[in-house]
Amino acid sequence: MVGLQELRTDLAAALRWAARYDLQEGVDNHFSVAVPSAKGTGNRFLINPYGWHWSEITASSLVLCDGEGTVLEGTNSVETTAFCIHAPIHDHAPEAAVVMHTHMPHTTALTLLDDGRLKMCEQNALLFKDKVAYDDTYTGLALDTKEGERLARKIGSHRALMMASHGVLVVGTTIAEAFTLLYYLERAAMFQVLAGSTGGTLRTISESVQAHTAGQLSRELPALSERTFGALKRILDKEEPDYRN
Numbered sequence: 001m002v003g004l005q006e007l008r009t010d011l012a013a014a015l016r017w018a019a020r021y022d023l024q025e026g027v028d029n030h031f032s033v034a035v036p037s038a039k040g041t042g043n044r045f046l047i048n049p050y051g052w053h054w055s056e057i058t059a060s061s062l063v064l065c066d067g068e069g070t071v072l073e074g075t076n077s078v079e080t081t082a083f084c085i086h087a088p089i090h091d092h093a094p095e096a097a098v099v100m101h102t103h104m105p106h107t108t109a110l111t112l113l114d115d116g117r118l119k120m121c122e123q124n125a126l127l128f129k130d131k132v133a134y135d136d137t138y139t140g141l142a143l144d145t146k147e148g149e150r151l152a153r154k155i156g157s158h159r160a161l162m163m164a165s166h167g168v169l170v171v172g173t174t175i176a177e178a179f180t181l182l183y184y185l186e187r188a189a190m191f192q193v194l195a196g197s198t199g200g201t202l203r204t205i206s207e208s209v210q211a212h213t214a215g216q217l218s219r220e221l222p223a224l225s226e227r228t229f230g231a232l233k234r235i236l237d238k239e240e241p242d243y244r245n
Helices: 005-021 079-093 105-110 145-155 175-197 207-239
Strands: 030-034 042-045 062-068 071-073 098-104 132-135 161-163 167-174
Touching: 005 030, 005 042, 005 098, 005 175, 005 207, 030 079, 042 079, 042 161, 042 167, 079 098, 079 167, 098 175, 105 167, 105 175, 132 145, 145 161, 145 167, 167 175, 175 207
Parallel strands: 132 161
Antiparallel strands: 030 042, 030 098, 042 062, 062 071, 098 167, 161 167
């Protein structure tokens, strides 16, 4: 079982790199990870504090709270929308040990389109074949846990939820996995947006090749996630070691 300090360190690393990749929006958006306890894995979670830019997050700045929004560790507060989204998803979505919500540019751009779907026309996109759910109803700010429960139902057992006129949620079983999925989802969306901007017709990939490649990528994902995230932490250890503080 991963210890609390390691979860803090990894979540801080993920937030630092999301800032480097320009995936966040101001001091908004939020990453969280469930913390195992005697009562289960979904009733306590670490989340980034409200009012902190992701580039300044440290392991100790993260807030540990429970499913009722009570801060258990830390002197910082949790944004209302963050709690209302993350707490219900940790409780109700089966793959959501980690929840990452961003307004990252290219994926969010797709959510602004009437037919905003990730097209299975490029290799990175195939990592998400049959793993993306879509919420086509924008309901405003998530200021009630009922909205988080609705989003949990929408994402179900999928790994990503594209939220109309809003942004994206990615869930994973580990911080490394969720962050790797987040990164490659934005890359896939970026390529699709760039290709679409040319006015040309997107290529098609046969269903059989889609399924074959998706299977290959799924099998590679655990090792890819660990190696990718390990490399990112090594870079931070050299360039921004204070993230561990």
